[in-house]
Amino acid sequence: MKAFAERKILLSNVGLIDPERIDDYLERGGYGGLRAALERTPADVVEELKESGLRGRGGAGFPTGIKWEFVLKSRGKTRYVVCNADEGEPGTFKDRVLMEGDPHRLIEGMAICGYAVGARRGFIYVRGEYALSIRRLERAISQARERGFLGRGILGSDFSFDIEVRAGAGAYVCGEETALLESMEGKRGWPRIRPPFPADHGFRGRPTVVNNVETLANVPEIVRRGAAWYRTLGTADSPGTKLYPLSGALTRTGLVEAEMGIPLRTLIFDLGGGPPEGRELKGVLVGGAAGAFLAPDELDIPMDFGSLRRIGAILGSGAVLAFDDTACVVDLLGSVLSFFAHESCGQCTPCRVGTAVLVDLLARVRSGNGDASVLDAMRRVTEVMEVASLCPLGQSVGLPVGTALEKFRGEFESHLKRGPCPRCEAATEVHA
Amino acid sequence: MITLKLDGREVRAKKGQTILEVATENGIRIPTLCYLEGLSPKGTCRVCMVEIANRNGKLVPACVTPVEEGLEVITRSERLTRLRRTIVEMLFLERNHICAFCVSNGHCELQDLAVELGMDHVTFPYRYPGLAMDLSHDDFGLDHNRCVVCGRCVRACSEVEGAFTWGFTGRGIDTAVATDLGIPWGLSETCTSCGKCVQACPTGALFERGMATAAQVKSPEIIREVTERRPRVF
Ligand SMILES: Cc1cc2nc3c(=O)[nH]c(=O)nc-3n(C[C@H](O)[C@H](O)[C@H](O)COP(=O)(O)O)c2cc1C
Ligand code: SF4
Ligand code: SF4
Ligand code: SF4
Ligand code: FES
16 A cells, blocks of 8 residues: 655745745746747647646646647637636635745746647736735746746747736636636626637637646646656546645644545544544545535545545545534534525526525524424425536535535434534524 | 437427527427527526436536537426426525516516426525615616516617616625616616616516506517517627
């Protein structure tokens, strides 16, 4: 069996370099990937990405090389690269650490992407609250321009590429790639009907690569060291390392990087130090608010796309939120549902109304007002949301609801029978 | 030409047509709400969901999904009726639909859908929001209590009249239609008082002032008639 520990590749500079000094990045081999890319054909670079097996880190795990190939082969000369830095998934703070700690790695990844797919302009859509990320990115972009890594004729080649930072305005749904594009076009952040996908109908209707920050940050090393090297990391299904944001009832919370496939148990007990002394782990919410609740007997699951998929969970953003025996799952699910009700864009019926109904139904559970039919009603709502919502926001609410009800059913039933627990009572007061 | 199956029957269609258009041509009725002939389809109410039998039973909105060679579409089944019924239930519980006191009683697309789908009661908690009316316009009124957020008024106003008076405000369950970025309708400088929004509206949310209960009959087909006489620009 493989012994898992921290393995820093994306984070190798974070905390060691001054993110506001491009020379620090250059001294550690920075922009070597871009240099290497420019010596090859765009199709070659795309091929390298495909061989690396890199999968999108924004949540869905779509193969990055295949996405780039769609855009490279698309008709029309105007193409765009958009970096999704909206990072709104609860418990997720990985992109922020990259942007604040090593902004040039992202810029280099985007420039390589631009070269590979034939784009001349790139945009970074950053969560509006991330003021420091925005400042550091803007500074890094202007330094990269001064040194000829961005702008006209990059490094003496005939490839020109530049990047602009756009700030979001505080809507989780604008992290969904088509809502993000609408927002960038100055419209309401309402997800588009797909297909067509952004790869053929993206920003202003042009072929557009939309990639997550962490995805793009993987690119320079892949190009510099090759797909074969990259594949020595992680699993066959999910090569490479992954950033795992750890939060909740752990002794050491924070961001760790490890190879894909690291068991959840190792993340929680070795890297996260386990629950605080005297407490017991009750469960884990994996993948963010749109993720799955896991019970303590599921901790041996390898944390990669395929393994989690097989048990009906998702890797999502990689977020790990641990909770201990002092937590109430009804209360936790209540927070998740309030989040979705607040963030639903309101465009389609199942999600606009469904998220609100779920909040109402959960309030009945909390206060012990009803019987098991309330739980059935919750399932009926999420079943409709799963199959009939317009975008993945509404479609994914069934996962936390379904897994919480399945794995912690007793807790819901005891609320219905005995009324609110002390935690729910406190929460009701806060929310009221 | 494309060949596909609708409820087991082989039909031919032109490339670019939607499942809804092809079904209608072939005399198959699929329930709709946010769709209105003459306006761009948005696929947001989700009432028109149909099943694709040869894609693992995936559900797609018929009004915006283009036909493809070999698709096997199921437009009616117990599963679909249950789903559509729940969606219509959601629309009823979202706001305040007291049909007996509504200008559109008897002439309402939401009510008709409930009848068609056999939705005789709501099985989730009603929300009973306290919503206002806008009676500031001389000729028309808006009652948010009856609105289903279908956006037909917004599209009729922008795509057909070209006035861009209507838009949306808020998000989630607070999403609502609004005139001129949220000022009262009667103060709107862009509204031409053409009344197309009222005719396009499927429920009693938009109405002509002075209408008694059940007196408001609409002619949504004027949207198609106007657009048919016009050269297509997009
Ligand atoms: C509601 C919602 C929110 C999302 N938020 C983000 C986000 O903050 N950052 C991100 O990279 N992807 C987010 N995504 C996923 C994007 O739609 C898209 O799949 C991703 O940016 C593609 O990049 P990747 O292939 O590099 O993962 C979100 C998706 C949904 C449905
Ligand atoms: S699922 Fe929710 S967020 Fe997505 S389009 Fe529908 S209302 Fe908007
Ligand atoms: S809008 Fe239609 S469903 Fe609503 S109250 Fe009026 S008649 Fe009834
Ligand atoms: S006012 Fe009428 S047309 Fe406009 S969104 Fe509401 S129900 Fe639809
Ligand atoms: S009629 Fe198709 S989604 Fe509304």
